[in-house]
Amino acid sequence: MKYMTYRIRKMIWGSKGAYSIIMLELAIGITIFVSCLNLMLTNKDILDDLRQSMAQDQTTIYHVxxxxxxxxxxxxxxxxxxxxxxxxxxxxxxxxxxxxxxxxxxxxxxxxxxxxxxxxxxxxxxxxxxxxxxxxxxxxxxxxxxxxxxxxxxxxxxxxxxxxxxxxxxxxxxxxxxxxxxxxxxxxxxxxxxxxxxxxxxxxxxxxxxxxxxxxxxxxxxxxxxxxxxxxxxxxxxxxxxxxxxxxxxxxxxxxxxxxxxxxxxxxxxxxxxxxxxxxxxxxxxxxxxxNYQFTLTDRALKLEKQARDMSITIYQYMAVSLAIMAVVLIGTVGILLVILNQRKKSMAVAYCCGATPWKSFLELYGEISSVFLVGGILGLALSVGITPRLSAVESAADFYPVNIFFVILFCLAAALLCCGAALAGVDNKDPVKNLKEL
Known part of the structure; x- marks a missing residue:
C-alpha cells in the first residue's frame, strides 16, 4: 500500500503541469456551481418558510x-x-x-x-x-x-x-x-x-x-x-x-x-x-x-418569488457555464491521460512482465486521477465557502450547505472513474510482451 501511494505521488509529480491545469479548472467550475447551488437553496428555504407562514395564516378577501x-x-x-x-x-x-x-x-x-x-x-x-x-x-x-x-x-x-x-x-x-x-x-x-x-x-x-x-x-x-x-x-x-x-x-x-x-x-x-x-x-x-375586491396579503410573497425567478435565470446561466467548464475538464483529462498512458507504455509493459496486473495498474491510475480531482474539488469547496456569504439571496446573504461537500466528493470520485475507464479503453496494452518488443 505504501509503495502504491509512493508511485501515485511520483506519477502526479511527473505530470504536475497538466494536472495543475486540471485542478485549477475543476476548482473554478466547482466554485461557480456550488456557489450557485447555495444561492438557489437559500432562496428555496426563504420561500418555503414564507409559504409555510402563508399556509398557517388566513388571508381575507375584502369587498371594498x-x-x-x-x-x-x-x-x-x-x-x-x-x-x-x-x-x-x-x-x-x-x-x-x-x-x-x-x-x-x-x-x-x-x-x-x-x-x-x-x-x-x-x-x-x-x-x-x-x-x-x-x-x-x-x-x-x-x-x-x-x-x-x-x-x-x-x-x-x-x-x-x-x-x-x-x-x-x-x-x-x-x-x-x-x-x-x-x-x-x-x-x-x-x-x-x-x-x-x-x-x-x-x-x-x-x-x-x-x-x-x-x-x-x-x-x-x-x-x-x-x-x-x-x-x-x-x-x-x-x-x-x-x-x-x-x-x-x-x-x-x-x-x-x-x-x-x-x-x-x-x-x-x-x-x-x-x-x-x-x-x-x-x-x-x-x-x-x-x-372592487382586494386581499390582505402583502405583496411580499409575490415580490420575493418574482425576484427569485429573475435571479434563477442568472443562476442557471452561471451553472451552465460551470457545467461546461467541468465537461471540458473531463474531456481534457481523458485526452491528457491518453497521452500519459501512451508515454507510459514501456514502463507498464515492464511492470506487467514482472508480475503486475491490469487491476493494480487501474487502481494506481484511479488513485492518481481521483487525487487530482479531489484536490481540485476541495479547493473549489474552500473558495465557495468564502464566496457564498458574499452573495445576496432574495432577503438575506446566501448560506453554505454542508451537503454540497458530500456531493462534490462523490462527483470527483465518479468523474475520475469515468475518465480512467475512457482513457484505458483508448490504449492498446493487451499484449505487454509484444508492446515491450516493439518499444
Whole structure:
C-alpha cells in the first residue's frame, strides 16, 4: 500500500503541469456551481418558510366599499354560487372560509311605551368557517340562536300578548297602523312562524341555543372585511345572531336582503403557488364587473418569488457555464491521460512482465486521477465557502450547505472513474510482451 501511494505521488509529480491545469479548472467550475447551488437553496428555504407562514395564516378577501357608501347592497358581495365555483376551481390548493350575513329587525310595541327593537344578524357559514369559530358540529335541519334571539322567539310565540305581523324587507312602517289593527309586533326580513324562522315558503327551521355562547362572545368583522375604524360597529355579538350552514343559502326567500359576505382563504400545506389568492381576487373582479375586491396579503410573497425567478435565470446561466467548464475538464483529462498512458507504455509493459496486473495498474491510475480531482474539488469547496456569504439571496446573504461537500466528493470520485475507464479503453496494452518488443 505504501509503495502504491509512493508511485501515485511520483506519477502526479511527473505530470504536475497538466494536472495543475486540471485542478485549477475543476476548482473554478466547482466554485461557480456550488456557489450557485447555495444561492438557489437559500432562496428555496426563504420561500418555503414564507409559504409555510402563508399556509398557517388566513388571508381575507375584502369587498371594498367607498366612504359615504351607506346604502345596503341588494346582493351578496360574494354569492353562494361564487363560493361553489371557487371550491371547484381552487379547492385543491386553498381552504376557503365563506359566510353570508343577512339582517332582520323586530319591533315589539306595548303600553304606549315605545318599541323593543331587536336587530338580529343571520350568519350562514360553510364548514371551514364554522369550525374556525365554534366548537360544535351543526345539524342540517337546525339554526342556532344566541340568548337574545331566543328571548325574541319566546316573545313572538306568545300570541296572547302579541299579534305578530311580518312585513317584507325595507317596507315603510306606519305606527298608526299598529294601534288600528291592534298589532304590537312587526318583523322585516326573516319571518317568524310558530316559533320557527322562515327561510322561505315551506322551509321553516327551529332554533337551538348556541352551545357555550360565552366562549365566542362576538365575531370581529375586522377579521373578515374592511370596516372603517369603528371596532364596536364591526362586531357581531353572538347573543344577537342566528347561525346556520352555508347550504341553507339557496333556500332563502328573495325578499330577504343581504348585509354582507365573509371570505377568507388559506393555502393548504405549503403554498407551492402564491399567485392563487391574487388569481381568486382577479376572478371575482371579472365575475362582479364594477365591484372592487382586494386581499390582505402583502405583496411580499409575490415580490420575493418574482425576484427569485429573475435571479434563477442568472443562476442557471452561471451553472451552465460551470457545467461546461467541468465537461471540458473531463474531456481534457481523458485526452491528457491518453497521452500519459501512451508515454507510459514501456514502463507498464515492464511492470506487467514482472508480475503486475491490469487491476493494480487501474487502481494506481484511479488513485492518481481521483487525487487530482479531489484536490481540485476541495479547493473549489474552500473558495465557495468564502464566496457564498458574499452573495445576496432574495432577503438575506446566501448560506453554505454542508451537503454540497458530500456531493462534490462523490462527483470527483465518479468523474475520475469515468475518465480512467475512457482513457484505458483508448490504449492498446493487451499484449505487454509484444508492446515491450516493439518499444
Amino acid at each position: 366599499r367607498f366612504a359615504g357608501d351607506e346604502v345596503l347592497p341588494d346582493d351578496l358581495p360574494v354569492r353562494y354560487e361564487h363560493y361553489l365555483d371557487m371550491e371547484e376551481k381552487y379547492g385543491d390548493s386553498v381552504k376557503i372560509y365563506y359566510g353570508a350575513i343577512y339582517s332582520g329587525s323586530y319591533f315589539f310595541f306595548g303600553n304606549n311605551a315605545g318599541a323593543d327593537i331587536y336587530a338580529i344578524n343571520f350568519l350562514f357559514l360553510n364548514d371551514a368557517m364554522f369550525e374556525s369559530l365554534f366548537d360544535f358540529q351543526p345539524k342540517e335541519d337546525r339554526l342556532y340562536a344566541g340568548s337574545r334571539v331566543l328571548d325574541l322567539l319566546k316573545k313572538a310565540s306568545d300570541q296572547e300578548a302579541y299579534n305578530l305581523v311580518c312585513w317584507g324587507n325595507m317596507e315603510e312602517y306606519d305606527t298608526s297602523v299598529y294601534s288600528q289593527e291592534k298589532t304590537n309586533a312587526v318583523c322585516d326580513s326573516f319571518r317568524i312562524k310558530d316559533g320557527k324562522f322562515v327561510l322561505s315558503q315551506g322551509h321553516e327551521l327551529y332554533c337551538e341555543p348556541i352551545p357555550d355562547e360565552e366562549s365566542t362572545p362576538y365575531i370581529d368583522r375586522f377579521s373578515f372585511e374592511y370596516y372603517g375604524t369603528d371596532k364596536e360597529a364591526a362586531r357581531l355579538y353572538i347573543e344577537d345572531c342566528v347561525i346556520g350552514t352555508a347550504d341553507m343559502l339557496p333556500l332563502l326567500s328573495e325578499d330577504y336582503g343581504p348585509l354582507d359576505s365573509l371570505l377568507q382563504v388559506q393555502y393548504l400545506d405549503q403554498a407551492e403557488d402564491s399567485s392563487i389568492i391574487p388569481a381568486i381576487v382577479n376572478w371575482l373582479n371579472r365575475e362582479r364587473s364594477g365591484d
